Amino acid sequence: MTKSFFLSLLxxxxxxxxxAQQSELSVEKIMQDPKWMGTFPSNxxxxxxxxxxxxxxxxxxDPADSLYRIRLASPKxxxxxxxxxxxxxxxxxxxxxxxxxxxxxxKGNTLIIFDIKSGKETELLQFPKNIGRPNxxxxxxxxxxxxxxxxxxxxxxxxxxxxxTQIKSGEESKKKDPKSSDKSSYLEAENLKLLSxxxxxxxxxxxxKEIREGRKEKEAYTYYxxxxxISNLQVSPDAKYVTxxxxxxxxxxxxxxxxxxxxxxxxxDLNTRSKVGDDETKVxxxxxxxxxxxxxxxxxxxxxxxxxxPDYVKDYPDKEWEAKERAVITSQAYFSDxxxxxxxxxxxxxxxxxxxAKLDLSTGELSTLDRQRDEAWIAGPGIGWSMGGxxxxxxxxxxxxxxxxxxxxxxxxxxLDVTNGKKKALTSGSYEVFDPxxxxxxxxxxxxxxEVGPGERHFYKMPLMGGKMEQLTSMTGNNDVTLSPDEKHxxxxxxxxxxxxxxxxxKNSAKAEAVQLTSGQSDVFKSYNWRDPQLITFKAEDGAQxxxxxxxxxxxxxxxxxxxxxxxxxxxxxVHKWWSSYFREYMFHNLLTDLGxxxxxxxYRGSAGYGRDWRTGIYRHxxxxxxxxxxxxxxxxxxxxxxxxxxxxxxxxxxxxxxTLMALFNxxxxxxxxxxxxxxxxxxxxxxxxxxxxLNEPFNDPIAYERSSPIYxxxxxxxxxxxxxxxxxxxxxxxxxxxxxxxxxELGKDNWEMAVYPAEDHGFIEPSSWTDEYKRILKLFxxxxxxx
Numbered sequence: 001m002t003k004s005f006f007l008s009l010l011x012x013x014x015x016x017x018x019x020a021q022q023s024e025l026s027v028e029k030i031m032q033d034p035k036w037m038g039t040f041p042s043n044x045x046x047x048x049x050x051x052x053x054x055x056x057x058x059x060x061x062d063p064a065d066s067l068y069r070i071r072l073a074s075p076k077x078x079x080x081x082x083x084x085x086x087x088x089x090x091x092x093x094x095x096x097x098x099x100x101x102x103x104x105x106x107k108g109n110t111l112i113i114f115d116i117k118s119g120k121e122t123e124l125l126q127f128p129k130n131i132g133r134p135n136x137x138x139x140x141x142x143x144x145x146x147x148x149x150x151x152x153x154x155x156x157x158x159x160x161x162x163x164x165t166q167i168k169s170g171e172e173s174k175k176k177d178p179k180s181s182d183k184s185s186y187l188e189a190e191n192l193k194l195l196s197x198x199x200x201x202x203x204x205x206x207x208x209k210e211i212r213e214g215r216k217e218k219e220a221y222t223y224y225x226x227x228x229x230i231s232n233l234q235v236s237p238d239a240k241y242v243t244x245x246x247x248x249x250x251x252x253x254x255x256x257x258x259x260x261x262x263x264x265x266x267x268x269d270l271n272t273r274s275k276v277g278d279d280e281t282k283v284x285x286x287x288x289x290x291x292x293x294x295x296x297x298x299x300x301x302x303x304x305x306x307x308x309x310p311d312y313v314k315d316y317p318d319k320e321w322e323a324k325e326r327a328v329i330t331s332q333a334y335f336s337d338x339x340x341x342x343x344x345x346x347x348x349x350x351x352x353x354x355x356x357a358k359l360d361l362s363t364g365e366l367s368t369l370d371r372q373r374d375e376a377w378i379a380g381p382g383i384g385w386s387m388g389g390x391x392x393x394x395x396x397x398x399x400x401x402x403x404x405x406x407x408x409x410x411x412x413x414x415x416l417d418v419t420n421g422k423k424k425a426l427t428s429g430s431y432e433v434f435d436p437x438x439x440x441x442x443x444x445x446x447x448x449x450x451e452v453g454p455g456e457r458h459f460y461k462m463p464l465m466g467g468k469m470e471q472l473t474s475m476t477g478n479n480d481v482t483l484s485p486d487e488k489h490x491x492x493x494x495x496x497x498x499x500x501x502x503x504x505x506x507k508n509s510a511k512a513e514a515v516q517l518t519s520g521q522s523d524v525f526k527s528y529n530w531r532d533p534q535l536i537t538f539k540a541e542d543g544a545q546x547x548x549x550x551x552x553x554x555x556x557x558x559x560x561x562x563x564x565x566x567x568x569x570x571x572x573x574x575v576h577k578w579w580s581s582y583f584r585e586y587m588f589h590n591l592l593t594d595l596g597x598x599x600x601x602x603x604y605r606g607s608a609g610y611g612r613d614w615r616t617g618i619y620r621h622x623x624x625x626x627x628x629x630x631x632x633x634x635x636x637x638x639x640x641x642x643x644x645x646x647x648x649x650x651x652x653x654x655x656x657x658x659x660t661l662m663a664l665f666n667x668x669x670x671x672x673x674x675x676x677x678x679x680x681x682x683x684x685x686x687x688x689x690x691x692x693x694x695l696n697e698p699f700n701d702p703i704a705y706e707r708s709s710p711i712y713x714x715x716x717x718x719x720x721x722x723x724x725x726x727x728x729x730x731x732x733x734x735x736x737x738x739x740x741x742x743x744x745x746e747l748g749k750d751n752w753e754m755a756v757y758p759a760e761d762h763g764f765i766e767p768s769s770w771t772d773e774y775k776r777i778l779k780l781f782x783x784x785x786x787x788x
Contacts, residue, residue: 022557023594024528027778030587031770035061037583038522041068041503044491048090048103049119050484053491054081055503057518070517072489075505078518090114090121092485097136098337098396100440104143106131111145111154116485125154125161137237138339144235149225151235151242151288164235165242165288166222221293228282232332237339241361242288245332246297250280255735259728261758272730276684276691277698285330285344287364298364300328300346303355304371310352311375312620312701326350331384333359336398341418343369343401345384345392351377351693356392356403358418369416370423372405376616377693379571380404380411381432385689391435395464396442402426404433410611413447415465426466432611438464440487448481454547454609455535455576459490472510478578483508495579498530531590533601535575538636546629547575547610551589551599552641559596561785562643564630564671565589566652566659567601570618570694573609574601588774597781598641604629604659618694620701622683622708623662630663631670646672647785651777653677654732654762661710661721661740668718673784675722675777678732678762681740682709686732714743720784721752724773726760 029036039058042065046053050072057068059078067081081089094105094114103114111125111134125131129147137144137153144153151164191198228246235242252274262268285298300306307323331345342359344366353373357366372378382404384390391404391413400415407414412427413436427433429451436447445462451469452458459481460469473479477496484491492504492514500521506514533549540546553559565585567574572581580586589599603609605617605625617625630650637643650663650671657679664674683691684698684705695704706712725737737754744752755776757769764770 022596023591025587025591025594027588027591027774028771030591031584031774032767034583036522037500037525038520039065040501040520041493041518042501044480044482044493044503046092046482046484046491048092048114048121048485050092050486050488053482053503053505053517054089054091055491057520059520070503070505072505075515075517095135096440097140102136104134104136106134106145111143113143113156124156127152133234135234137235137239138337142239144239146233149230149233149244151233153235153239164239164290166220167225167230167244167288168222169225169230171226172222172224223288223295228284234332234335236333236335236342236361237337240290240339242290243333243342243361244286244288245330246282246284246286248282250282252278252280255733257728257730257733257735270728270730272733273687276686276688276695279349279688279692281329282327283329285333287361289362296364298330298344298359298366300330300366301325303328303346303353303357303366304368305353305373306348308353308373310350310696312696312704315701315703326353331392333361334392334394334401336394337396338398340398341394343392343394343418345390345403347378347385350696351379354378354383356401356416369401369418369421370403370405370414372407374406374612374616376619378406379615379693380406380612381434382411382413382436393438395438402436404436406612409613413445424466426462427469430611432609440485446481446483448479450609454573457578459492470510472508473514474510475504475514476577478576496532497577497579498532500579500583528590530587531593533589535577538633540625540629540632542625542628544605546632547603547607548633549575549601551593551597551601553593553596553598557594557596558598558642559647559786560642560644561596561647561781562598562600562634562637562641562649563589563592563781564633564648564650565599565601566604566630566650566656567607568652568654568656570606570622570626570655570690571608571615573603573607575603575607576609584770584774588777591778592781595782598637598643600633600637602629602633606655620695620704620708622694623659623666623710624707627659627662627666630659631667634670645670649673649675649781649785651675651677654679657732658710662713664719664721665710665713665716668716671719673720673722673780675724675780677724677773678726678729679710679723679736680732681736682711684709685736685739711740711743714740714749715747717744717747717749717752719751720780722776722780723752723754724757724776725754726757726762726764726769728758728760729762731762 041055041057043056052069052071054069056065058065067086069079069081094103096103101116105112109127109130110123111131113122113124127147132146134143134145141157142153142155150167153162228248231245231247233244254271254274257270257272259268259270286295288295306325309321309323313321327349329347333342333344335342342361344357344359346355355368356370357368382391394401399419400417402415404411405414411432412425413433415424431449431451434448436445443464447460448457457478458471459473459479460471462469475494480493482491488508490506490508493501494504495501503518504514504516506512531551533551536548536550537545574580592599634648638645648671650660652660657676660674660676661679663671680686683695698705723737725734727734760769
């Protein structure tokens, strides 16, 4: 380290002592166990009878959260639920029959039916194995379920239980023929040729065997899964077919993360993920035809555009590109209630195509209903990932399917008529739709959207075939609604920018008032006047309006220095009007502002909440527009808030750490100092699912990786760099910063330091680790930004 850097660290102690008197906060206070803030509800659910709201809470200061309850009959009383009582609570779950009068679900190995009107629970069947995915068939007397990777149906009236499939894992065992060797075959043939009596007797044996076996009942068909695992096994409503997903992980090489402080005192190796490009997973959808007693797989080779090459191939004119059928991942089958139709969601493994297709169960053939192509990558709210998880299903008319698409640039809800292919958008505009679902009477939609603004979330009701949306929530911020099973009440988790989550409830009406049920902030937490940061936009170099949170210090303490925070995850939103998942950083920003810093927190290109173009703004160049947005944010502060251009720091974790490195390596004239926490330094060493979407694969698109990885730009470091990383990080491996450290050493850089945390994974747990890390960050900024 340079002499000046050491002196600056010593100098920072003076600043820390000086500024400590100007804030009620300290790093030690805000980075302690979060229990000091109070207790806040999570994981909200209702009981089956819509009479009680259950949630995780810690009213009694236990070592961990427990289950609590509030009964609607006495909403001011918060009750702790005992372990024994919790086991017997009938939480809202299960699958309804068509008339919504009954529900079917399972508890372990017991099949249970629930009568909605009477609230009565009846056990129908106890099975030797655990029961999964119970469902009513089209003939509602029959109930289907899965157990031990096989499909069963059960008649409520007769009590008859039928096993529909014979599926076994592994390969079929072959009996070895004792006469199969060349030697034994030769001797037998010669013996039969020479001795006619022996041949006659053998011929009689074969004839008798053929007659006897011809009289035998045909052996039951068994399907063997080989190396694949089964999931999503389900029976069609007419019980003629069973569909299931075959998942084969392949033989991708896992990477090793050493744990140097294992309890055994020996270094233990942790087997973790593979690296990008090393993905051999194979996912197929199979159909078990009950009548024909056979299994066949869904055919995807006829999907339109299945052989399309990506646009980036034009950057590699010397490489020969073969237009071949791309690998795909097929979702489970989605059946119409009457069993006449089925649809599937198919994703190309390069994630540039999503097809919704009608499935012919009798042949396994597909006919495409909707294709969404994105030369970057398919994603967005309600779109789902790989094997599914998105918005997809049937309307009660058995001919319309619903789904979400980014066709307009924002994720909206659509209907499609499978009989004529006509598509209709139910929502539209420069906002996004989240988690739509059908009402119990199947006449309306419930959904959450950002229509009021990207920084708010509200709950709405809308007619089934589209129309005016009725806003049911009104509290500014985020309203995370859990509707009661009878749809008469809403349980709402609500928060605002400077107010953590609390539980409310209200009648299912726009005019009803929300009633607050919890108030969990501790007295010491409430005693500080937490800032409500300004939500602003500034103009980027390409003309885009970039959203940001701004914290401004009082004029009397303004030190003309600024800190830019870069949120992690890339695709995440942190500029909004609700309590941030980065609550420690939010509190740290309050501390920095008390000390005179101007702080800005930017939803840079790649962030969630602003539609497709913002989401994909980092395609093939991470460290491009996402970095220039930070630079433009710094210029905005200099031009509008009197920030000294030589007194700007930057910090962040994970993706934020990556951007911090790119900032100090490529924009050294803008950023004086930076703290890179748990940062990716070379994207070729990160995981496949995330990285291949944005940068493709390193052996196919090396240009994207080389211009996106900080390790290639380390020679550009001029300012002061703090690197902090957990040594047992199984997400961004410690190897990332070890390789970067060696690169900095070879380059002769001496204006950096590294803090390592032997007990920490990607997300820190120990308050002592959080405290140590943020004391170092504060020391870095105080010592290098305030001495100018």
